[in-house]
Amino acid sequence: MTSLFDSHQLGSLKLPNRVAMAPMTRARATTDGMPTASMATYYAQRATAGLLVSEGVQPSLQGQSNPYTPGLHSPEQAAAWRPVTDAVHTNGGRIFAQLMHGGRVAHPEVAGYVPVAPSAVRLDAELFTGPKGLLPAPVPRALSTAEAAAEARVFGEAARHAVDGGFDGVELHGANGYLIQQFLSTNVNRRTDAYGGPAAHRVRFAVEAAEAAVDAIGADRVGIRLSPGGTVWGMAEDDAPELYAALLDGLAALDLAYIHVLVGDDEDAMVALRKAWPNTFIANPGGQIGPRPTTHADAEHWLGLGADLVSFGRAYIANPDLVERLRTGAPLSEDDKTTWYQGGDTGYLDYPHHVPSAEPLPEAGAGAGAGAA
Numbered sequence: 001m002t003s004l005f006d007s008h009q010l011g012s013l014k015l016p017n018r019v020a021m022a023p024m025t026r027a028r029a030t031t032d033g034m035p036t037a038s039m040a041t042y043y044a045q046r047a048t049a050g051l052l053v054s055e056g057v058q059p060s061l062q063g064q065s066n067p068y069t070p071g072l073h074s075p076e077q078a079a080a081w082r083p084v085t086d087a088v089h090t091n092g093g094r095i096f097a098q099l100m101h102g103g104r105v106a107h108p109e110v111a112g113y114v115p116v117a118p119s120a121v122r123l124d125a126e127l128f129t130g131p132k133g134l135l136p137a138p139v140p141r142a143l144s145t146a147e148a149a150a151e152a153r154v155f156g157e158a159a160r161h162a163v164d165g166g167f168d169g170v171e172l173h174g175a176n177g178y179l180i181q182q183f184l185s186t187n188v189n190r191r192t193d194a195y196g197g198p199a200a201h202r203v204r205f206a207v208e209a210a211e212a213a214v215d216a217i218g219a220d221r222v223g224i225r226l227s228p229g230g231t232v233w234g235m236a237e238d239d240a241p242e243l244y245a246a247l248l249d250g251l252a253a254l255d256l257a258y259i260h261v262l263v264g265d266d267e268d269a270m271v272a273l274r275k276a277w278p279n280t281f282i283a284n285p286g287g288q289i290g291p292r293p294t295t296h297a298d299a300e301h302w303l304g305l306g307a308d309l310v311s312f313g314r315a316y317i318a319n320p321d322l323v324e325r326l327r328t329g330a331p332l333s334e335d336d337k338t339t340w341y342q343g344g345d346t347g348y349l350d351y352p353h354h355v356p357s358a359e360p361l362p363e364a365g366a367g368a369g370a371g372a373a
């Protein structure tokens with residue numbers, strides 16, 4: 001049986017183990033989307049993972065969802081990622097950038113753009129916008145057919161910047177209600193052109209975005225994250241089995257390196273996706289920030305069901321040495337939710353490595369007649 005500590009070949013990369021760090025937004029970049037020295041330290045601390053996936057990175061200002069997140073839409077940003085990727089490589093790790101386009105999950109207060117979406121369907125929620133706090137999501141502008149094609153190509157441009165910035169590859173964010181899943185959905189995609197309607201049309205945007213990234217940097221450096229049937233940020237997929245069968249067909253034809261699946265409640269449906277996918281399958285058992293973080297037992301379960309890698313999110317926030325803790329059975333520290341997005345180094349760089357406790361000292365006076373006077 002495969003162990004978490006066996007190596008795995010991912011495209012041209014040999015991963016020393018099957019533990020992946022799940023992408024996690026930490027909102028520690030500058031206001032103009034530049035990565036910082038603290039981010040280099042954060043990722044380098046976690047470099048023993050088989051694969052690190054970065055926080056969501058906007059491929060364009062139009063695609064920026066949250067404040068204080070980093071970008072990959074200019075040569076300057078690509079260059080600013082170098083110290084991060086170099087620090088990871090120096091520590092022996094590998095890192096993919098997660099390209100996250102928010103679509104309608106965005107607000108003009110953050111980057112100055114009216115959000116775009118497949119259709120002008122408003123998200124019924126408030127979004128954190130920075131200094132002005134929570135504001136209602138606005139009605140997004142529906143992309144024209146030509147604009148949808150152009151928006152998919154943005155993922156190719158960002159993939160090129162990612163490799164220029166030293167990343168080993170990119171993961172397209174096709175999960176959790178952002179632009180790619182908005183096109184996949186049956187409720188936010190109300191289009192009647194080639195990007196809407198039947199499942200075979202609704203997968204077009206995802207496949208074109210993946211194709212743009214493949215054309216830019218090669219299929220062995222491109223993966224995609226998916227949340228089949230997921231409902232985060234108001235998503236509905238009324239035909240998920242048919243939809244994901246069509247999507248995997250389209251992505252397999254591109255020979256994409258991996259799919260990274262947020263595991264939902266329907267285990268059989270997930271196993272069917274595993275069987276349908278020819279390349280690397282990464283499972284994230286914690287799914288959509290479930291009630292408890294992914295555990296070692298979840299990971300073993302999913303390796304047993306055929307996953308090649310298992311990703312851990314929250315456990316990686318609090319345990320930079322997660323691989324070693326899993327290997328030795330050392331206890332895991334708990335993350336502090338209040339510091340997830342608060343900025344600064346507290347709750348970011350200060351989670352310590354596990355220190356095995358020293359052998360207990362023999363009790364004074366132990367041993368026959370010891371010290372007896």
Ligand SMILES: Cc1cc2nc3c(=O)[nH]c(=O)nc-3n(C[C@H](O)[C@H](O)[C@H](O)COP(=O)(O)O)c2cc1C
Binds near residue numbers: 026
């Ligand atoms: C603070 C935080 C930020 C997250 N940001 C992202 C993100 O940028 N992109 C993404 O795909 N998932 C994101 N997620 C979801 C995680 O990748 C993961 O799917 C989730 O935490 C469940 O896995 P776990 O139980 O191992 O934590 C985030 C989760 C957390 C806790």
